[in-house]
Amino acid sequence: MNMEFIHVADVHLGYEQYGSHERFLDFGDAFNKVVNYAIENNVDFFLISGDLFNKRNINPKTLIQATAILRRLKESGIPVIAIEGNHDRALYGDKLSWMNYLSKEGYIHLLNVKIEESGVKLNPWNERSRSGGYVEIGDVRIIGIRYYGASTSKVLEMVEDELRALRDGKFTILMLHAGMERYMPYAEGGLGYDQLSKIRNFVDYVALGHIHKHYEVGGWIFNPGSLENWNSQEVGWRKGFFHIKLKNDALEVKHIESERRPxxxxxxxxxxxxxxxxxxxxxxxxxxxxxxxxxxxxxxxxxxxxxxxxxxxxxxxxxxxxxxxxxxxxxxxxxxxTNSMREVAEKREDVERSVLRELVRRYSQYSEILEDFVSTIMSLRRIIPEDPSAEEILSILERGIWKEEEIWDWRRAFADKKN
Ligand SMILES: [Mn+2]
Structure with missing residues (x-):
């Protein structure tokens, strides 16, 4: 078997960073350069591990940019396989995301598991519905699971039987939009190595996205990093994309740094x-x-x-x-x-805390977790203006007041998304 592929993630098309049209073009250029590279090297397929777009409700010029670039891969006969990240899922209430649109229009193969009453299913690619849980290209099988936030490990656990059942001689790639604990720049529930190692026997290459920094773990878990600097915190991080060569059963891994605006x-x-x-x-x-x-x-x-x-x-x-x-x-x-500003800010937080404390105190069932409850509300209040995802809110609740003794009914979280 001789196969070559490109693995990117976190392209964030449509990001008009700092309100600058130049930055919008930069994100497109960064992606276009990887596509040029893919075409020059005549690779067999192209993986996008989530966050192709910067937001769920993209504007027309972003769609024009994305399709113009993806069309070049299509015309070169290079199939694109993608999953949704936290930035490009469907809006609540909408059944379809712009990623679904790209899939239906033939630009990408959008993969995800199907969550049913009986469990999590991996269905083969269906050309008519242009959807599926996995797709096969020659001797390679590519499985994709979209961003599930704090429930990622639960979904992985539930899909294990399906992965086992599919296991055969094919080289198996699993695409995930999830960060691993020790590589996350912030304290958010990431995947532990032990959680991924449970599926090690069924997967040869984990194609990650989500964390905007390049890392590789154990010779089988790969995260390319975003192509551009998504915020100033990321300046200096190694970023880029992978060019992978499969030669018989050997893996030749090349991480290529993307060109970014200084x-x-x-x-x-x-x-x-x-x-x-x-x-x-x-x-x-x-x-x-x-x-x-x-x-x-x-x-x-x-x-x-x-x-x-x-x-x-x-x-x-x-x-x-x-x-x-x-x-x-x-x-x-x-x-x-100035000294007066500092005092005001500190005083305001103290006042807010004590008002909240008094409110929560009225409910005797929370008396034992009073301080946790107040801190959780303060944390939520801090992230709400940043338009957090449901998963981010859930993870604050889980860390703050739900803790371990509370069994979270994960099905509830998916109930309104089934379609
Ligand atoms: Mn991202």
Whole structure:
């Protein structure tokens, strides 16, 4: 068997980062370059392990961009196999996602398990409905499971029998949109190695997505990282895509770094400076000491306790200085505080906590978990403005107040999504 494939994830098409059309184009370019590479190398298939799109309700130009790029793979006869990530699932109430649309229109093969009363099913690809749990290309079988958030390990457990039943001589790839615990940059319920190792006998290659950083585990679990910097925290992370060659039973793995727009990040403590003009001078000195690539994104984080009013510091002026140095997208963050601001913020949180505590105290059934309850509400309140997914909310509830003794009825979470 001689097969070659590309494995990408977290392409995030349609992301108009910092409100910039250039960034929208960057995400498209990054994807287009991988497609060029795939066509030049004449690979046998192309995997997208979730988050092709940046959001569920994409706009027309994103659809035009996506189909224009995917069409090139189609015309080159390279099948694309994909799963949905947390960013591109269907909106609640909608039966179909834009990923379903791409699948129905023949651009991709969208895979997922089918959740039925009797359990989790892996159905073969159905050309008429353009859906299925797995697809076969030559001696390779590709199985796909979409993002299930905190229930991923449960779904994996339930699909184990199906994986066992399918196991034969074919090289088996399992696509998942899930992070592994020790590679996650934040404390969110990821998969443990022991959970994946339970299916080791049935799977030869786990094609992960979700975490925007490249990692490989045990020679069989692979995460490419996103193609572009999705936020400034990711600057400096290794990212890219995999070019995999299957030669007989040997795996030749090549991780290729994606080209990204240069992204500079500088912290500057301005706490000791007494006037706005002193700060401007300090910024200019910093910029003179740096090599600033043309057309870059520059994030300048100013921090410290200000000795004058915040409004005296003109962010637009600082941004202008950055633009003069060739920066395309200047980002100036004022993480400064004055003494009075700090006190107000602390006081507000204290007041909120005590009000919540009084409210919860009225319900005697929560008396034993009073503090956990209050902390959970505070956590929820913090993430709600960021438009969290149902799974993210569930995971806060699970960590906060549901704990282990509570048995979560996972079926309930899927009940409204069955179709
Ligand atoms: Mn992502």
């Amino acid at each position: 992204f500079l990040k500088e912290d500057l403590d301005i706490g000791a400076l007494k006037t706005p003009s002193e700060i401007m001078e300090r910024i200019k000195t910093l910029l003179n000491s740096l090599e600033i690539p043309n057309g870059c994104i520059f994030e300048l984080n100013l921090k410290g306790s200000l000795l004058f009013d915040r409004s005296e510091l003109r962010v637009e002026e600082i941004e202008e200085i950055l633009k003069e140095r060739g920066v395309l997208i200047p980002r100036v963050n004022l993480n400064v505080e």
